[in-house]
Amino acid sequence: FPCHLQKAPRRGLNTSLLLQKRHLGVLPEHSYCLVHEVKVSEMRRHKLEIQSTDNSISNTDNFRLIVGDSACERVFTVNDVSHGGCKYGIMNFSSSSKGSLSVEMCDNLYFTNRKVNSICWASVNYPDSHVLCLVGVADTPGCVSLLPASLFSNSNPQPGMLCSFKISSAWSCAWCLNPQFDKTFSTLSRRVIVKDAETGRTQTYSVGSDVLAQQFALRQVPVLFNGCRSGEIFSIDLRQRGRRDHSWKASRFHQESAITSVRVLQDENYLLAADMLGQIKLWDVRGTKPVQEYKGHHNEHAYLPIHVNECEGLLL
Numbered sequence: 001f002p003c004h005l006q007k008a009p010r011r012g013l014n015t016s017l018l019l020q021k022r023h024l025g026v027l028p029e030h031s032y033c034l035v036h037e038v039k040v041s042e043m044r045r046h047k048l049e050i051q052s053t054d055n056s057i058s059n060t061d062n063f064r065l066i067v068g069d070s071a072c073e074r075v076f077t078v079n080d081v082s083h084g085g086c087k088y089g090i091m092n093f094s095s096s097s098k099g100s101l102s103v104e105m106c107d108n109l110y111f112t113n114r115k116v117n118s119i120c121w122a123s124v125n126y127p128d129s130h131v132l133c134l135v136g137v138a139d140t141p142g143c144v145s146l147l148p149a150s151l152f153s154n155s156n157p158q159p160g161m162l163c164s165f166k167i168s169s170a171w172s173c174a175w176c177l178n179p180q181f182d183k184t185f186s187t188l189s190r191r192v193i194v195k196d197a198e199t200g201r202t203q204t205y206s207v208g209s210d211v212l213a214q215q216f217a218l219r220q221v222p223v224l225f226n227g228c229r230s231g232e233i234f235s236i237d238l239r240q241r242g243r244r245d246h247s248w249k250a251s252r253f254h255q256e257s258a259i260t261s262v263r264v265l266q267d268e269n270y271l272l273a274a275d276m277l278g279q280i281k282l283w284d285v286r287g288t289k290p291v292q293e294y295k296g297h298h299n300e301h302a303y304l305p306i307h308v309n310e311c312e313g314l315l316l
Contacts, residue, residue, distance in 0.1 A: 069128040085113035227259025
């Protein structure tokens, strides 16, 4: 997992020679971090300036949430507005042959006078065809909407939504890509609600603590992983009905603080979890002890996500 990179790149490195040796297979394995250091030293950080043509709305450049689709071509954005509430839409990214980046912001922005707590992309008709949007504030009824991404198209907007239902205040939502439950999503407060978007069939699981983070396993078995405010992490096998004695929890383990993010790895026996004490741990879900811990992350109160690029061995 994350290489311990130097704060400043080493001088005098022949990058092309190192990469050539790596390609020929003559570079020692312990030089892996060195090659990554070279790659990182060549990266440049760019600040993207967002210019809006709508001058009637002030103070709307404060992003509350941004979530990219699986193809890394679109970003669903939620922005704060000065008079309260949020506006949301989709930004399209495209690159020219010269390598420059252009960004198109959707003109068909939607407004809500309530807070958007969580969003995720949903694959209903095809990959990332919809956006699942969770709206609400504490102690007031909220709603979950499944919105077609075409709704935010500047060229051919398609009005309407696939489904929307009321729910008590909730903190997170997730979409299932497992073929056994391929149109299923979940949302939760002190109850985990798993709903089939096509048939409306609903399963409810009572939970003793707010669930702040969740993710479905992708391939092997239809399992939903949940991270709680209490620090508990547990999984639900969707093939089992909810029971009062919590015997439907397939696995259970704990961290010391509220869980802010969970990520299932490609080997679905392993799960990464971060909490509000800044701890990031790698768990083997078949056991009760973490197999790895990643130092250096800081958090005291924020809902901070973690992301994984397994191909490059990176935890962000």
